Amino acid sequence: MSQQITKAEVAQHKDEKSMYIIVDDGVYDITNFLEEHPGGAKILKRMAGKDATKAFWKYHGKGVLEKYGGKLKIGTVKEEAKL
Template sequence: MSKEFTPAEVAQNKSEKSMMIIIDGSVYDVASFIDEHPGGPKILKRFAGKNASKAFWKYHSKSVLEKYGENLKVGTVKEAAKL
């Protein structure tokens, strides 16, 4: 079972040890990928702890997520309770 994170929990993970981003409701820890990212570490650091969906899809195709996503995915974003 996949771990669920609130957006606030993701926002707390902005360090070199745990750098989480959200893409389409999935949570990825990109800390281990930061030195391999072709665009450099700066852009990953800018989106650390945030929803990076819009920026990700602007520069990447589905194949990139298929290639790297499974190894970096740590969970999903927990849906907010609807009142």
């Protein structure tokens, strides 16, 4: 079963030691992917700790997520209670 991670928890992972992003409902640990990213590490660092869905789909096709998603995905976004 996939780990459930809140958006607040993702937001804590935005430095050199640990970087997470959200794409759709998936949470991805991009910490060790920075140097592999064809577009460079700079954009990933800028998106770390955030929901990168809109930016991701603007520049990537479904095949990119299929290729890299399996090794980078660490969980899904946990639904938070709405008040």
